[in-house]
Amino acid sequence: GILVITEGVFGMSGKVGSLDEIVKMKEDFNFRILCDDAHGFGTMGPTGAGVPELLNCMDGIDLYFSTFAKSMASIGGFVAADKDIVMYLKYNMRSQIYAKALPMPFVVGGMKRLELIKKHPEFREKLWENVHALQQGLRERGFDIGETTSPVTPVFLHGDYELTHVVGLVQDLRENMGVFCSIVTYPVVPKGQIMLRIIPTASHTLEDVEYTMNCFKIVQDKLTAGVYRQIAEKFIEEQTKQLDFA
Known part of the structure:
Protein backbone atom coordinates (compact mmCIF):
# COMPACT_ATOMS: atom_id res chain seq x y z
CA GLY A 1 0.00 0.00 0.00
CA HIS A 120 -6.80 24.38 31.10
CA PRO A 121 -7.55 26.00 27.73
CA GLU A 122 -6.50 29.33 29.24
CA PHE A 123 -2.86 28.25 28.85
CA ARG A 124 -3.38 27.83 25.11
CA GLU A 125 -5.29 31.11 24.93
CA LYS A 126 -2.37 32.89 26.61
CA LEU A 127 0.05 31.24 24.21
CA TRP A 128 -1.88 32.55 21.22
CA GLU A 129 -2.15 36.01 22.74
CA ASN A 130 1.65 36.08 22.89
CA VAL A 131 1.98 34.58 19.40
CA HIS A 132 -0.26 37.20 17.78
CA ALA A 133 1.48 40.05 19.63
CA LEU A 134 4.95 38.81 18.65
CA GLN A 135 4.21 38.12 15.00
CA GLN A 136 2.23 41.31 14.44
CA GLY A 137 4.89 43.37 16.20
CA LEU A 138 7.74 41.86 14.19
CA ARG A 139 5.92 42.54 10.94
CA GLU A 140 5.24 46.13 11.99
CA ARG A 141 8.96 46.54 12.66
CA GLY A 142 9.77 45.42 9.13
CA PHE A 143 10.81 41.82 9.77
CA ASP A 144 10.04 39.09 7.27
CA ILE A 145 8.43 36.20 9.16
CA GLY A 146 7.05 34.43 6.12
CA GLU A 147 3.54 33.01 6.16
CA THR A 148 3.51 31.30 9.54
CA THR A 149 0.12 30.35 10.96
CA SER A 150 1.39 28.72 14.15
CA PRO A 151 3.48 29.63 17.22
CA VAL A 152 6.61 28.80 15.21
CA THR A 153 7.96 32.22 14.23
CA PRO A 154 10.71 32.30 11.58
CA VAL A 155 12.66 35.51 11.01
CA PHE A 156 14.33 35.61 7.59
CA LEU A 157 17.48 37.69 7.25
CA HIS A 158 17.93 39.27 3.83
CA GLY A 159 21.29 40.64 2.80
CA ASP A 160 24.89 39.68 2.14
CA TYR A 161 25.37 38.04 5.52
CA GLU A 162 27.56 35.09 6.36
CA LEU A 163 26.84 32.55 9.06
CA THR A 164 29.63 33.97 11.23
CA HIS A 165 27.89 37.35 11.28
CA VAL A 166 24.59 35.82 12.40
CA VAL A 167 26.33 33.75 15.08
CA GLY A 168 27.47 37.03 16.61
CA LEU A 169 23.91 38.34 16.46
CA VAL A 170 22.50 35.28 18.21
CA GLN A 171 25.22 35.39 20.85
CA ASP A 172 24.45 39.06 21.46
CA LEU A 173 20.77 38.24 21.91
CA ARG A 174 21.48 35.38 24.29
CA GLU A 175 24.42 36.67 26.33
CA ASN A 176 23.61 40.38 26.54
CA MET A 177 19.84 40.52 26.21
CA GLY A 178 18.60 37.20 27.58
CA VAL A 179 16.74 36.25 24.40
CA PHE A 180 17.25 32.75 23.01
CA CYS A 181 16.66 31.80 19.39
CA SER A 182 18.13 29.24 17.03
CA ILE A 183 19.88 29.66 13.67
CA VAL A 184 18.60 27.65 10.71
CA THR A 185 20.80 27.31 7.62
CA TYR A 186 21.20 25.10 4.54
CA PRO A 187 20.18 22.31 3.99
CA VAL A 188 17.16 22.96 6.23
CA VAL A 189 16.50 26.19 4.31
CA PRO A 190 17.63 27.00 0.72
CA LYS A 191 21.25 27.99 0.05
CA GLY A 192 21.97 31.65 0.61
CA GLN A 193 19.19 32.00 3.15
CA ILE A 194 19.59 32.40 6.90
CA MET A 195 16.67 32.09 9.26
CA LEU A 196 16.24 32.66 12.96
CA ARG A 197 13.46 30.78 14.71
CA ILE A 198 11.70 31.84 17.88
CA ILE A 199 8.72 30.30 19.64
CA PRO A 200 6.89 32.12 22.46
CA THR A 201 5.30 30.18 25.32
CA ALA A 202 2.28 30.61 27.53
CA SER A 203 4.54 31.55 30.43
CA HIS A 204 5.81 34.68 28.68
CA THR A 205 4.18 38.02 29.36
CA LEU A 206 3.31 40.71 26.85
CA GLU A 207 6.14 42.72 28.40
CA ASP A 208 8.49 39.84 27.50
CA VAL A 209 7.18 39.91 23.95
CA GLU A 210 7.66 43.68 23.65
CA TYR A 211 11.18 43.39 25.05
CA THR A 212 12.02 40.61 22.59
CA MET A 213 10.81 42.64 19.62
CA ASN A 214 12.85 45.64 20.73
CA CYS A 215 15.93 43.45 21.09
CA PHE A 216 15.44 42.09 17.58
CA LYS A 217 15.28 45.62 16.25
CA ILE A 218 18.52 46.51 18.03
CA VAL A 219 20.45 43.52 16.67
CA GLN A 220 18.97 44.02 13.19
CA ASP A 221 20.32 47.58 13.16
CA LYS A 222 23.73 46.34 14.35
CA LEU A 223 23.73 43.63 11.68
CA THR A 224 22.91 46.17 8.97
CA ALA A 225 25.62 48.52 10.25
CA GLY A 226 28.22 45.76 9.95
CA VAL A 227 28.94 45.42 13.68
CA TYR A 228 28.76 41.62 13.68
CA ARG A 229 30.77 41.43 10.46
CA GLN A 230 33.60 43.37 12.13
CA ILE A 231 33.46 41.13 15.21
CA ALA A 232 33.61 38.00 13.04
CA GLU A 233 36.52 39.30 10.96
CA LYS A 234 38.46 40.25 14.09
CA PHE A 235 37.86 36.83 15.63
CA ILE A 236 38.96 35.03 12.47
CA GLU A 237 42.08 37.21 12.27
CA GLU A 238 43.00 36.43 15.88
CA GLN A 239 42.47 32.69 15.39
CA THR A 240 44.58 32.74 12.23
CA LYS A 241 47.44 34.45 14.10
CA GLN A 242 47.28 31.82 16.83
CA LEU A 243 47.44 29.03 14.26
CA ASP A 244 50.39 30.68 12.51
CA PHE A 245 52.18 31.05 15.86
CA ALA A 246 51.56 27.40 16.70
Missing part, protein backbone atom coordinates in the same frame (compact mmCIF):
# COMPACT_ATOMS: atom_id res chain seq x y z
CA ILE A 2 0.90 3.68 -0.15
CA LEU A 3 1.71 5.74 2.93
CA VAL A 4 1.63 9.53 2.58
CA ILE A 5 3.74 11.24 5.24
CA THR A 6 3.24 14.91 6.03
CA GLU A 7 3.40 17.41 8.87
CA GLY A 8 0.58 19.15 10.67
CA VAL A 9 2.69 22.25 11.20
CA PHE A 10 5.84 22.58 9.12
CA GLY A 11 8.49 23.13 11.75
CA MET A 12 10.63 25.65 9.88
CA SER A 13 8.08 27.86 8.13
CA GLY A 14 5.37 27.56 10.78
CA LYS A 15 2.72 27.02 8.11
CA VAL A 16 -0.17 24.65 8.78
CA GLY A 17 -0.32 21.82 6.26
CA SER A 18 -3.29 21.17 3.98
CA LEU A 19 -4.30 18.01 5.82
CA ASP A 20 -7.98 18.38 5.06
CA GLU A 21 -7.28 18.54 1.32
CA ILE A 22 -4.99 15.51 1.50
CA VAL A 23 -7.67 13.56 3.39
CA LYS A 24 -10.20 14.38 0.65
CA MET A 25 -7.86 12.79 -1.90
CA LYS A 26 -8.33 9.44 -0.15
CA GLU A 27 -11.74 9.28 -1.82
CA ASP A 28 -10.03 8.87 -5.21
CA PHE A 29 -6.72 7.25 -4.25
CA ASN A 30 -6.03 4.29 -1.99
CA PHE A 31 -3.46 5.42 0.58
CA ARG A 32 -2.91 5.96 4.28
CA ILE A 33 -1.78 9.16 5.97
CA LEU A 34 0.86 9.54 8.66
CA CYS A 35 0.76 13.00 10.21
CA ASP A 36 3.75 14.25 12.18
CA ASP A 37 2.17 16.95 14.33
CA ALA A 38 5.07 17.75 16.65
CA HIS A 39 4.33 21.49 16.65
CA GLY A 40 0.55 21.21 16.46
CA PHE A 41 -0.21 18.85 19.33
CA GLY A 42 -1.14 20.85 22.42
CA THR A 43 -1.23 24.18 20.59
CA MET A 44 -3.64 23.84 17.65
CA GLY A 45 -7.35 23.08 17.59
CA PRO A 46 -10.21 23.88 20.01
CA THR A 47 -8.94 21.40 22.63
CA GLY A 48 -5.27 21.30 21.63
CA ALA A 49 -5.63 17.97 19.83
CA GLY A 50 -3.60 19.30 16.92
CA VAL A 51 -3.97 20.29 13.30
CA PRO A 52 -6.35 17.42 12.37
CA GLU A 53 -8.75 18.75 14.99
CA LEU A 54 -8.23 22.32 13.76
CA LEU A 55 -9.09 21.30 10.19
CA ASN A 56 -11.80 18.84 11.25
CA CYS A 57 -10.20 15.85 9.52
CA MET A 58 -9.04 13.69 12.43
CA ASP A 59 -11.03 10.65 11.24
CA GLY A 60 -9.07 10.67 7.99
CA ILE A 61 -5.65 10.39 9.67
CA ASP A 62 -4.44 6.78 9.87
CA LEU A 63 -1.33 7.36 11.99
CA TYR A 64 -0.93 10.42 14.18
CA PHE A 65 2.55 11.01 15.54
CA SER A 66 3.75 13.63 17.96
CA THR A 67 6.34 14.33 20.61
CA PHE A 68 6.31 15.13 24.30
CA ALA A 69 9.22 17.54 23.75
CA LYS A 70 7.27 20.55 22.45
CA SER A 71 4.01 21.58 24.14
CA MET A 72 4.58 19.09 26.98
CA ALA A 73 8.20 20.13 27.62
CA SER A 74 9.37 16.58 28.31
CA ILE A 75 10.93 13.67 26.40
CA GLY A 76 9.45 10.82 24.39
CA GLY A 77 6.66 10.63 21.87
CA PHE A 78 3.65 8.63 20.75
CA VAL A 79 1.80 7.16 17.78
CA ALA A 80 -2.00 7.06 17.77
CA ALA A 81 -3.67 4.68 15.31
CA ASP A 82 -5.97 1.67 15.05
CA LYS A 83 -5.07 -1.10 17.48
CA ASP A 84 -3.79 -3.42 14.73
CA ILE A 85 -1.39 -0.76 13.47
CA VAL A 86 -0.15 0.05 16.97
CA MET A 87 0.46 -3.64 17.72
CA TYR A 88 2.33 -4.05 14.43
CA LEU A 89 4.58 -1.10 15.24
CA LYS A 90 5.08 -2.33 18.78
CA TYR A 91 6.60 -5.61 17.61
CA ASN A 92 8.27 -4.55 14.36
CA MET A 93 9.69 -1.06 14.88
CA ARG A 94 13.41 -1.19 15.69
CA SER A 95 13.34 1.98 17.75
CA GLN A 96 10.64 0.34 19.87
CA ILE A 97 12.02 -3.20 20.12
CA TYR A 98 15.55 -2.20 21.12
CA ALA A 99 14.64 0.76 23.31
CA LYS A 100 13.85 0.95 26.99
CA ALA A 101 10.57 2.30 28.26
CA LEU A 102 10.39 5.90 29.41
CA PRO A 103 11.34 6.32 33.08
CA MET A 104 8.25 6.35 35.27
CA PRO A 105 8.65 10.02 36.36
CA PHE A 106 8.43 11.09 32.70
CA VAL A 107 5.38 8.88 32.12
CA VAL A 108 3.55 10.31 35.13
CA GLY A 109 4.68 13.82 34.22
CA GLY A 110 3.46 13.35 30.66
CA MET A 111 0.04 12.20 31.85
CA LYS A 112 -0.20 15.24 34.11
CA ARG A 113 0.80 17.57 31.28
CA LEU A 114 -1.84 15.97 29.06
CA GLU A 115 -4.39 16.63 31.78
CA LEU A 116 -3.32 20.29 31.93
CA ILE A 117 -3.70 20.64 28.16
CA LYS A 118 -7.21 19.18 28.29
CA LYS A 119 -8.48 20.99 31.39
Whole structure:
Protein backbone atom coordinates (compact mmCIF):
# COMPACT_ATOMS: atom_id res chain seq x y z
CA GLY A 1 0.00 0.00 0.00
CA ILE A 2 0.90 3.68 -0.15
CA LEU A 3 1.71 5.74 2.93
CA VAL A 4 1.63 9.53 2.58
CA ILE A 5 3.74 11.24 5.24
CA THR A 6 3.24 14.91 6.03
CA GLU A 7 3.40 17.41 8.87
CA GLY A 8 0.58 19.15 10.67
CA VAL A 9 2.69 22.25 11.20
CA PHE A 10 5.84 22.58 9.12
CA GLY A 11 8.49 23.13 11.75
CA MET A 12 10.63 25.65 9.88
CA SER A 13 8.08 27.86 8.13
CA GLY A 14 5.37 27.56 10.78
CA LYS A 15 2.72 27.02 8.11
CA VAL A 16 -0.17 24.65 8.78
CA GLY A 17 -0.32 21.82 6.26
CA SER A 18 -3.29 21.17 3.98
CA LEU A 19 -4.30 18.01 5.82
CA ASP A 20 -7.98 18.38 5.06
CA GLU A 21 -7.28 18.54 1.32
CA ILE A 22 -4.99 15.51 1.50
CA VAL A 23 -7.67 13.56 3.39
CA LYS A 24 -10.20 14.38 0.65
CA MET A 25 -7.86 12.79 -1.90
CA LYS A 26 -8.33 9.44 -0.15
CA GLU A 27 -11.74 9.28 -1.82
CA ASP A 28 -10.03 8.87 -5.21
CA PHE A 29 -6.72 7.25 -4.25
CA ASN A 30 -6.03 4.29 -1.99
CA PHE A 31 -3.46 5.42 0.58
CA ARG A 32 -2.91 5.96 4.28
CA ILE A 33 -1.78 9.16 5.97
CA LEU A 34 0.86 9.54 8.66
CA CYS A 35 0.76 13.00 10.21
CA ASP A 36 3.75 14.25 12.18
CA ASP A 37 2.17 16.95 14.33
CA ALA A 38 5.07 17.75 16.65
CA HIS A 39 4.33 21.49 16.65
CA GLY A 40 0.55 21.21 16.46
CA PHE A 41 -0.21 18.85 19.33
CA GLY A 42 -1.14 20.85 22.42
CA THR A 43 -1.23 24.18 20.59
CA MET A 44 -3.64 23.84 17.65
CA GLY A 45 -7.35 23.08 17.59
CA PRO A 46 -10.21 23.88 20.01
CA THR A 47 -8.94 21.40 22.63
CA GLY A 48 -5.27 21.30 21.63
CA ALA A 49 -5.63 17.97 19.83
CA GLY A 50 -3.60 19.30 16.92
CA VAL A 51 -3.97 20.29 13.30
CA PRO A 52 -6.35 17.42 12.37
CA GLU A 53 -8.75 18.75 14.99
CA LEU A 54 -8.23 22.32 13.76
CA LEU A 55 -9.09 21.30 10.19
CA ASN A 56 -11.80 18.84 11.25
CA CYS A 57 -10.20 15.85 9.52
CA MET A 58 -9.04 13.69 12.43
CA ASP A 59 -11.03 10.65 11.24
CA GLY A 60 -9.07 10.67 7.99
CA ILE A 61 -5.65 10.39 9.67
CA ASP A 62 -4.44 6.78 9.87
CA LEU A 63 -1.33 7.36 11.99
CA TYR A 64 -0.93 10.42 14.18
CA PHE A 65 2.55 11.01 15.54
CA SER A 66 3.75 13.63 17.96
CA THR A 67 6.34 14.33 20.61
CA PHE A 68 6.31 15.13 24.30
CA ALA A 69 9.22 17.54 23.75
CA LYS A 70 7.27 20.55 22.45
CA SER A 71 4.01 21.58 24.14
CA MET A 72 4.58 19.09 26.98
CA ALA A 73 8.20 20.13 27.62
CA SER A 74 9.37 16.58 28.31
CA ILE A 75 10.93 13.67 26.40
CA GLY A 76 9.45 10.82 24.39
CA GLY A 77 6.66 10.63 21.87
CA PHE A 78 3.65 8.63 20.75
CA VAL A 79 1.80 7.16 17.78
CA ALA A 80 -2.00 7.06 17.77
CA ALA A 81 -3.67 4.68 15.31
CA ASP A 82 -5.97 1.67 15.05
CA LYS A 83 -5.07 -1.10 17.48
CA ASP A 84 -3.79 -3.42 14.73
CA ILE A 85 -1.39 -0.76 13.47
CA VAL A 86 -0.15 0.05 16.97
CA MET A 87 0.46 -3.64 17.72
CA TYR A 88 2.33 -4.05 14.43
CA LEU A 89 4.58 -1.10 15.24
CA LYS A 90 5.08 -2.33 18.78
CA TYR A 91 6.60 -5.61 17.61
CA ASN A 92 8.27 -4.55 14.36
CA MET A 93 9.69 -1.06 14.88
CA ARG A 94 13.41 -1.19 15.69
CA SER A 95 13.34 1.98 17.75
CA GLN A 96 10.64 0.34 19.87
CA ILE A 97 12.02 -3.20 20.12
CA TYR A 98 15.55 -2.20 21.12
CA ALA A 99 14.64 0.76 23.31
CA LYS A 100 13.85 0.95 26.99
CA ALA A 101 10.57 2.30 28.26
CA LEU A 102 10.39 5.90 29.41
CA PRO A 103 11.34 6.32 33.08
CA MET A 104 8.25 6.35 35.27
CA PRO A 105 8.65 10.02 36.36
CA PHE A 106 8.43 11.09 32.70
CA VAL A 107 5.38 8.88 32.12
CA VAL A 108 3.55 10.31 35.13
CA GLY A 109 4.68 13.82 34.22
CA GLY A 110 3.46 13.35 30.66
CA MET A 111 0.04 12.20 31.85
CA LYS A 112 -0.20 15.24 34.11
CA ARG A 113 0.80 17.57 31.28
CA LEU A 114 -1.84 15.97 29.06
CA GLU A 115 -4.39 16.63 31.78
CA LEU A 116 -3.32 20.29 31.93
CA ILE A 117 -3.70 20.64 28.16
CA LYS A 118 -7.21 19.18 28.29
CA LYS A 119 -8.48 20.99 31.39
CA HIS A 120 -6.80 24.38 31.10
CA PRO A 121 -7.55 26.00 27.73
CA GLU A 122 -6.50 29.33 29.24
CA PHE A 123 -2.86 28.25 28.85
CA ARG A 124 -3.38 27.83 25.11
CA GLU A 125 -5.29 31.11 24.93
CA LYS A 126 -2.37 32.89 26.61
CA LEU A 127 0.05 31.24 24.21
CA TRP A 128 -1.88 32.55 21.22
CA GLU A 129 -2.15 36.01 22.74
CA ASN A 130 1.65 36.08 22.89
CA VAL A 131 1.98 34.58 19.40
CA HIS A 132 -0.26 37.20 17.78
CA ALA A 133 1.48 40.05 19.63
CA LEU A 134 4.95 38.81 18.65
CA GLN A 135 4.21 38.12 15.00
CA GLN A 136 2.23 41.31 14.44
CA GLY A 137 4.89 43.37 16.20
CA LEU A 138 7.74 41.86 14.19
CA ARG A 139 5.92 42.54 10.94
CA GLU A 140 5.24 46.13 11.99
CA ARG A 141 8.96 46.54 12.66
CA GLY A 142 9.77 45.42 9.13
CA PHE A 143 10.81 41.82 9.77
CA ASP A 144 10.04 39.09 7.27
CA ILE A 145 8.43 36.20 9.16
CA GLY A 146 7.05 34.43 6.12
CA GLU A 147 3.54 33.01 6.16
CA THR A 148 3.51 31.30 9.54
CA THR A 149 0.12 30.35 10.96
CA SER A 150 1.39 28.72 14.15
CA PRO A 151 3.48 29.63 17.22
CA VAL A 152 6.61 28.80 15.21
CA THR A 153 7.96 32.22 14.23
CA PRO A 154 10.71 32.30 11.58
CA VAL A 155 12.66 35.51 11.01
CA PHE A 156 14.33 35.61 7.59
CA LEU A 157 17.48 37.69 7.25
CA HIS A 158 17.93 39.27 3.83
CA GLY A 159 21.29 40.64 2.80
CA ASP A 160 24.89 39.68 2.14
CA TYR A 161 25.37 38.04 5.52
CA GLU A 162 27.56 35.09 6.36
CA LEU A 163 26.84 32.55 9.06
CA THR A 164 29.63 33.97 11.23
CA HIS A 165 27.89 37.35 11.28
CA VAL A 166 24.59 35.82 12.40
CA VAL A 167 26.33 33.75 15.08
CA GLY A 168 27.47 37.03 16.61
CA LEU A 169 23.91 38.34 16.46
CA VAL A 170 22.50 35.28 18.21
CA GLN A 171 25.22 35.39 20.85
CA ASP A 172 24.45 39.06 21.46
CA LEU A 173 20.77 38.24 21.91
CA ARG A 174 21.48 35.38 24.29
CA GLU A 175 24.42 36.67 26.33
CA ASN A 176 23.61 40.38 26.54
CA MET A 177 19.84 40.52 26.21
CA GLY A 178 18.60 37.20 27.58
CA VAL A 179 16.74 36.25 24.40
CA PHE A 180 17.25 32.75 23.01
CA CYS A 181 16.66 31.80 19.39
CA SER A 182 18.13 29.24 17.03
CA ILE A 183 19.88 29.66 13.67
CA VAL A 184 18.60 27.65 10.71
CA THR A 185 20.80 27.31 7.62
CA TYR A 186 21.20 25.10 4.54
CA PRO A 187 20.18 22.31 3.99
CA VAL A 188 17.16 22.96 6.23
CA VAL A 189 16.50 26.19 4.31
CA PRO A 190 17.63 27.00 0.72
CA LYS A 191 21.25 27.99 0.05
CA GLY A 192 21.97 31.65 0.61
CA GLN A 193 19.19 32.00 3.15
CA ILE A 194 19.59 32.40 6.90
CA MET A 195 16.67 32.09 9.26
CA LEU A 196 16.24 32.66 12.96
CA ARG A 197 13.46 30.78 14.71
CA ILE A 198 11.70 31.84 17.88
CA ILE A 199 8.72 30.30 19.64
CA PRO A 200 6.89 32.12 22.46
CA THR A 201 5.30 30.18 25.32
CA ALA A 202 2.28 30.61 27.53
CA SER A 203 4.54 31.55 30.43
CA HIS A 204 5.81 34.68 28.68
CA THR A 205 4.18 38.02 29.36
CA LEU A 206 3.31 40.71 26.85
CA GLU A 207 6.14 42.72 28.40
CA ASP A 208 8.49 39.84 27.50
CA VAL A 209 7.18 39.91 23.95
CA GLU A 210 7.66 43.68 23.65
CA TYR A 211 11.18 43.39 25.05
CA THR A 212 12.02 40.61 22.59
CA MET A 213 10.81 42.64 19.62
CA ASN A 214 12.85 45.64 20.73
CA CYS A 215 15.93 43.45 21.09
CA PHE A 216 15.44 42.09 17.58
CA LYS A 217 15.28 45.62 16.25
CA ILE A 218 18.52 46.51 18.03
CA VAL A 219 20.45 43.52 16.67
CA GLN A 220 18.97 44.02 13.19
CA ASP A 221 20.32 47.58 13.16
CA LYS A 222 23.73 46.34 14.35
CA LEU A 223 23.73 43.63 11.68
CA THR A 224 22.91 46.17 8.97
CA ALA A 225 25.62 48.52 10.25
CA GLY A 226 28.22 45.76 9.95
CA VAL A 227 28.94 45.42 13.68
CA TYR A 228 28.76 41.62 13.68
CA ARG A 229 30.77 41.43 10.46
CA GLN A 230 33.60 43.37 12.13
CA ILE A 231 33.46 41.13 15.21
CA ALA A 232 33.61 38.00 13.04
CA GLU A 233 36.52 39.30 10.96
CA LYS A 234 38.46 40.25 14.09
CA PHE A 235 37.86 36.83 15.63
CA ILE A 236 38.96 35.03 12.47
CA GLU A 237 42.08 37.21 12.27
CA GLU A 238 43.00 36.43 15.88
CA GLN A 239 42.47 32.69 15.39
CA THR A 240 44.58 32.74 12.23
CA LYS A 241 47.44 34.45 14.10
CA GLN A 242 47.28 31.82 16.83
CA LEU A 243 47.44 29.03 14.26
CA ASP A 244 50.39 30.68 12.51
CA PHE A 245 52.18 31.05 15.86
CA ALA A 246 51.56 27.40 16.70
